Amino acid sequence: MEKQPNQEEDQIITPWEVAGEKGGIDYDKLIDKFGCQRLDQSIIDRVARLTGRPPHVFLRRGVFFAHRDLSDLLDSYERGEKFYLYTGRGPSSEALHLGHLVPFMFTKYLQDAFKVPLVIQLTDDEKCMWKNLSVEECERLARENAKDIIACGFDISRTFIFSDFDFVGGSFYKNMVRIAKCVTYNKVVGIFGFSGEDHIGKVSFPPVQAAPSFPSSFPHLFSGKDNLRCLIPCAIDQDPYFRMTRDVAPRLGYHKPALIESSFFPALQGETGKMSASDPTSAIYVTDSAKDIKSKVNRYAFSGGQDSIENHRKYGANLEVDIPIKYLGFFLEDDAELEHIRTEYGAGRMLTGEVKKRLIEVLTEIVERHRRARAAVTDEMVDAFMAEEREMSMKRKGEERDMSMKRKGVERDMSMKRKEAKKGPSSTSDDVVESEAPKIDIRSILKDIEFLGSSHMTWKQKKDLENRKVVSLGGKPPKKQRLPLSVARVAMKKQKEREEKMLQERAILGRFGAFSSSSGAKRVVERRRPEDRVLKSTEGNFRNGVLDVKHMLQPSAPQASNDKGRQASGKGKKKKGGHKGQGKRKGGGKKRH
Numbered sequence: 001m002e003k004q005p006n007q008e009e010d011q012i013i014t015p016w017e018v019a020g021e022k023g024g025i026d027y028d029k030l031i032d033k034f035g036c037q038r039l040d041q042s043i044i045d046r047v048a049r050l051t052g053r054p055p056h057v058f059l060r061r062g063v064f065f066a067h068r069d070l071s072d073l074l075d076s077y078e079r080g081e082k083f084y085l086y087t088g089r090g091p092s093s094e095a096l097h098l099g100h101l102v103p104f105m106f107t108k109y110l111q112d113a114f115k116v117p118l119v120i121q122l123t124d125d126e127k128c129m130w131k132n133l134s135v136e137e138c139e140r141l142a143r144e145n146a147k148d149i150i151a152c153g154f155d156i157s158r159t160f161i162f163s164d165f166d167f168v169g170g171s172f173y174k175n176m177v178r179i180a181k182c183v184t185y186n187k188v189v190g191i192f193g194f195s196g197e198d199h200i201g202k203v204s205f206p207p208v209q210a211a212p213s214f215p216s217s218f219p220h221l222f223s224g225k226d227n228l229r230c231l232i233p234c235a236i237d238q239d240p241y242f243r244m245t246r247d248v249a250p251r252l253g254y255h256k257p258a259l260i261e262s263s264f265f266p267a268l269q270g271e272t273g274k275m276s277a278s279d280p281t282s283a284i285y286v287t288d289s290a291k292d293i294k295s296k297v298n299r300y301a302f303s304g305g306q307d308s309i310e311n312h313r314k315y316g317a318n319l320e321v322d323i324p325i326k327y328l329g330f331f332l333e334d335d336a337e338l339e340h341i342r343t344e345y346g347a348g349r350m351l352t353g354e355v356k357k358r359l360i361e362v363l364t365e366i367v368e369r370h371r372r373a374r375a376a377v378t379d380e381m382v383d384a385f386m387a388e389e390r391e392m393s394m395k396r397k398g399e400e401r402d403m404s405m406k407r408k409g410v411e412r413d414m415s416m417k418r419k420e421a422k423k424g425p426s427s428t429s430d431d432v433v434e435s436e437a438p439k440i441d442i443r444s445i446l447k448d449i450e451f452l453g454s455s456h457m458t459w460k461q462k463k464d465l466e467n468r469k470v471v472s473l474g475g476k477p478p479k480k481q482r483l484p485l486s487v488a489r490v491a492m493k494k495q496k497e498r499e500e501k502m503l504q505e506r507a508i509l510g511r512f513g514a515f516s517s518s519s520g521a522k523r524v525v526e527r528r529r530p531e532d533r534v535l536k537s538t539e540g541n542f543r544n545g546v547l548d549v550k551h552m553l554q555p556s557a558p559q560a561s562n563d564k565g566r567q568a569s570g571k572g573k574k575k576k577g578g579h580k581g582q583g584k585r586k587g588g589g590k591k592r593h
Contacts, residue, residue: 013237014193016130018264024271024321027065027236027263034239036066036261043067046074051113058106058262061329066236068246068259073229077114083229084222085110086212086257088121089149091141092131096148097283098363099265101370102330104152106262107233111158117221120149121212122163129201139165146382148286151373154385160221161385164208172217175252179207182248191240210245213257220388230257235264266326268300286371290364297324297360305345305352316348317355324352324359331362 012019013030020026031038039059048055058064073083087107089100111118122145124138133141142163149161168176183206188194194203213230215222222228232242239261246256267282281300284293304322306312319325319342332338341358344350 015237015240018237020271024266025264030236031066034066034236034243036068036236036239036259039065039067039070039260043070043074047113050074050077053113056106056109057333058102058109058330060335062263063102063330064106064233064260064262066259066261068242068261069256070231070258070260073231073258076229081229082116083114083231083258084116084215085118086121086230086232087118087234088123088209088212089145090123090127091138091145092127092133094141094144095285095287096145097285098330098366099283100148101152101286102262102265103233103235104149108152108154110231110233111155115158117158118154118160119212119218119221120154120159120161121209122146122161123209125164125168125208126205129199129205135165139163143379143382146385147374147377148370150377150381150385151370153373156381156385159385160218160388161382162388163386166386167388168208171219172211175211175214175217176207178252179210179245179248180204182251183207183244188244191244206241206244209241210248213242213245213249214252214254216254226254229255232257232259234259234261236261237264265330266323268296268302268323270302270323271321271326284363284367286367286374288367290368293363293367294360297356297363301327301356301359303352303356306348309351312351313348316346317352319346322355324355327359328355328362331366332358 011026011029013025018025039062044055044059047059077083085107087103089096089104107118110116122142124135124142127133127141128135128138142165146161146163185203188203188206192206211217213232214226215228215230216226234242239259242257242259249256268284269282281296284296288296302321302323304318304320304325306315306317317325322345325342325345328338328341332341341350341355345352345355
């Protein structure tokens, strides 16, 4: 006779595997098995009263449905005792899906409502041991997932994100060792179901996830606050880790961590398990486009509607198994609209296509909003959220500022003493002489040198020096201003006219020896004798009874070189006759042989 599997064996809930019965997961049975408590309306009303905010949609609709010692934590909060939040993520995929966002969205609400600090653990070491992933790949995925977590809008002044590969050590590791000593091998096998085939890394991991429950694991955040309580929002499949932690806590002198636990975000194909990152068709990712979301919802979202429109109008939809209705229960904010859809769809007056259309609109809006926030997260922001020295560095800066002020005060006192010593007798001791020695100020010396070096510079050189200073300080020098071509042409034309006019003036003055036409430089004017100020027949050329003095009116070199200048100016010039040295002479006569 075959042994029939009982109902308990059909429902498997562990931190690494979730498989429900054919009708879905029985959460009442899960509460009895784990020993946690149902979250009732009185606690929800109490949270609203203490925070002054309306309850989150996940509280109102029973998404977070179970707890451990939440009432005790609220009692201590009413007495004025603070607590801190702790949640986490196992980075096994490039991006988060909507199921991963659920605990972070709720944790964001708790942080804002209670104004308490939060630590977020990225268990990259766990995924390295449970998945076929390298250490380096898990580290990379942890940083990528951190960007999605930051995009949820956490307060950086109250949030510390850490990865196990980077952070484990020091006080954190000491607590891991203390926890490990309190848990026997038989007990960990009973809680987690390890077998002889599992490697020892899996057996040794539970203390890593338990250690953040104790405030002494974070001395840079909670130094001297070992009595601080901890609240852990998580999915109910993580309960085994914290059952073990709660057993150990009193033996180590800590409060038991309180838990508030959520149901699973179902896969698109149905509520027999949770949405999985390993099956892309079962999940809506925060990187999916509007087209991808529409395609996945229409193709894969399991419907509770009937097989035909006639039957659907007659019998209505089965809301207990309908995935679009369940997804709207998570993400549709308007309670009245959700109730209207449930009523109309259950009665058959609304079709499956209409419900899916509304779901696509809601999911697209959430994913687009998250994508925009994710795009604004930089590597520098990730480093800031993961920097454990933030508060320590702020304290250190304050201490350095105080020390600087003290140092300035001491220097001021010393300068006053030196001034007083200068007024008194000079022959006191060697120490007094040393104190009276003037203090060398390198900066002022360099300034003086620079001033002396620039005193003889032109305006343009000084401008270049200023530009180099700007560049050395990390700035950009002003760009050289270039005139438009239309303006430059006019300026160039005027410049050319001025130069031509100047040449003409120099040509006229050159006749009297004031300027040299070759160099254009001003030369010394010699005093001329009276007899040199008249024309002399010996300096002219008589031709046909006429004295030719034309060569004396041309702009030329000094008199000593006039003949040479005339000879040189005549060389190389082509006459109109076409042949060199031939042509018409003045008066039109031909050259006589």
